[in-house]
Amino acid sequence: MRTWLSVLFAALIPLGLLASNFHGQARSPALANSQPGLRGTGDLGVIIERASGSVQIIETTGQSSLARIKGLGDLSHASVVFSRDQRFAYVFGRDGGLSKIDLLQQTLAKRIIQAGNSIGGAISDDGKLIAVSNYKPGGVKIFNADTLVLIATIEATYGDQGELSKTVGLVDAPGGRFLFTLYEAGEIWMVDCADCAQGAKPRLTKFKNIGLQPYDALISGDGRYYIAGLFGEDGMALIDLWAQKPAVTRILDGYGRGQKKLPVYKMPHLEGWAKADNHYFLPAVGHHEVLVVDAKTFKQSGSIKVHGQPIFVMARPDGRQIWINFAHPRNDTLQVIDVKTKQIIKQFTPGKAILHMEFTPRGEQVWVSVRDENRIDVYDTRTLKKITSLPANAPSGIFFTWRAGRIGL
Amino acid sequence: MTFLRPSITANGSAILVPALAFVVVVFTFNLVMAFVPLSAQRKNELTNLVRQDCGSCHGMTMQGGLGKPLLPENLIESTPEELAEIILAGVPGTPMPPWRGLLARGDALWIAAQLKTGRIKRGNTQ
Structure with a gap:
């Protein structure tokens, strides 16, 4: 009797398992629907809507808008960095606001006002620190990336009176460092903050007399060169961070000399300096030109005449194409340069006030903000045709999550 | 003719x-x-220009950036005519460019008046 029962039991167990399996299978689609947040973030991005103080969270696989996060303050000239897990976007507002957005939950996770007037920020190589570059009060503040609790304040003092300089061109550098540039002082400061998260004080190295009115700076994609653009004179200031004793050298001295400079209605951006085919392609200040510079010697090897004064000169991730937008009043046009032939292969006029471009991680799409048309245009970079458009409220910067894994972005 | x-x-x-x-x-x-009054459309264009393009340096709400703040309290010492001249001629040695060529004197005078009253900042310029 007992044997029969155990046989029956043994026969029933697999049946039961089978039944529960069926049950599980029947339930799983419903489960997936009840957890819409279960997705990756590698195809997500953030679009700044500067007039309304909001951002849109978008995805580039289906080219759609997922959410709008409001209440982020004055977002003119706002920029974004991403946490190393690509889940959080840190938005730096003009009014000193620092907002942390959860891309998965589509919520404003944290927000602080950390200064009166600021220009951008950076995230440390280990993802533990957020640094913000401030105009007022002039300097840099460093925060815990998780909690946004203040860790250190670096006042950008210069001169005999202890004045504070506006800071620009803040980037992260390998080895737990940040670099930034002092606009009025004409200096570059390097901050070693590798142990700041453990309570250590930031260690400063100052580079003086770099040139007049440095207005922006960038770090090369390998983290080796920090380069500040000078508004007050032709040329740029370069620091080789691999040098035994890093020092400032001048590059591109006197480019454009002998040519009459045009009025500059908008400062060019240096972030995202295009490196392609062993050359840098960069915007000339006050000229309708893209400069071509040898990436080894930093000597100018040529220039390409373009439609207007370039603002962003951006390389597709494979380096084959360069996309360019322009300063007011020629800011309704985009041009595409073929890097191999250095010829302009395409010109678009999508509409008034093209402010920014961002490539998808492998560059098959480029997203373009057309501010005065309240529109984002998405182009296929192979066919050079528009794929789709998305409505956006006076869009400016576009930032995709792949930036999380790049030095200096 | x-x-x-x-x-x-x-x-x-x-x-x-x-x-x-x-x-x-x-x-x-x-x-x-x-002295000809600007059309409503021109005023809209100029408001947009000031907020968006001047705003790149002066802040969209005119509280300053790389350029100086342009709030009414910052402009007390200057007449609209002086401000219009700065807009048209620029400030040599600084990034402030001359806008003559893009803006007429009437445009510049109107912008100066709006800045002095703070109406550009509030976005209510009509």
């Missing part, structure tokens, strides 16, 4: 007369335009 036709009889004045006439016409046009 017959008065612009070169006169064959007045020797030497074949070029001078039309040139002078042109100068007078342009001068009068500019003088008149400086």
Whole structure:
């Protein structure tokens, strides 16, 4: 009797398992629907809507808008960095606001006002620190990336009176460092903050007399060169961070000399300096030109005449194409340069006030903000045709999550 | 336009007369335009220009950036005429460019008046 029962039991167990399996299978689609947040973030991005103080969270696989996060303050000239897990976007507002957005939950996770007037920020190589570059009060503040609790304040003092300089061109550098540039002082400061998260004080190295009115700076994609653009004179200031004793050298001295400079209605951006085919392609200040510079010697090897004064000169991730937008009043046009032939292969006029471009991680799409048309245009970079458009409220910067894994972005 | 036709009889004045006439016409046009009220559409364009393009340096709400703040309290010492001249001529040695060529004197005067009252900041310029 007992044997029969155990046989029956043994026969029933697999049946039961089978039944529960069926049950599980029947339930799983419903489960997936009840957890819409279960997705990756590698195809997500953030679009700044500067007039309304909001951002849109978008995805580039289906080219759609997922959410709008409001209440982020004055977002003119706002920029974004991403946490190393690509889940959080840190938005730096003009009014000193620092907002942390959860891309998965589509919520404003944290927000602080950390200064009166600021220009951008950076995230440390280990993802533990957020640094913000401030105009007022002039300097840099460093925060815990998780909690946004203040860790250190670096006042950008210069001169005999202890004045504070506006800071620009803040980037992260390998080895737990940040670099930034002092606009009025004409200096570059390097901050070693590798142990700041453990309570250590930031260690400063100052580079003086770099040139007049440095207005922006960038770090090369390998983290080796920090380069500040000078508004007050032709040329740029370069620091080789691999040098035994890093020092400032001048590059591109006197480019454009002998040519009459045009009025500059908008400062060019240096972030995202295009490196392609062993050359840098960069915007000339006050000229309708893209400069071509040898990436080894930093000597100018040529220039390409373009439609207007370039603002962003951006390389597709494979380096084959360069996309360019322009300063007011020629800011309704985009041009595409073929890097191999250095010829302009395409010109678009999508509409008034093209402010920014961002490539998808492998560059098959480029997203373009057309501010005065309240529109984002998405182009296929192979066919050079528009794929789709998305409505956006006076869009400016576009930032995709792949930036999380790049030095200096 | 017959008065612009070169006169064959007045020797030497074949070029001078039309040139002078042109100068007078342009001068009068500019003088008149400086006092002609701007259209609502032009005011909208200028408001957008100030908030968005000037805003790149001065902040979209004019509280300053790489450029100086342009709030009413920052502009007490300057007349609208002086401000218009700065807008048109720029400030040499700084990134402030001359906007002459893109903006007429009437445009600049209107922008100056809006800045001094703070209406640009509030976005209520009509």
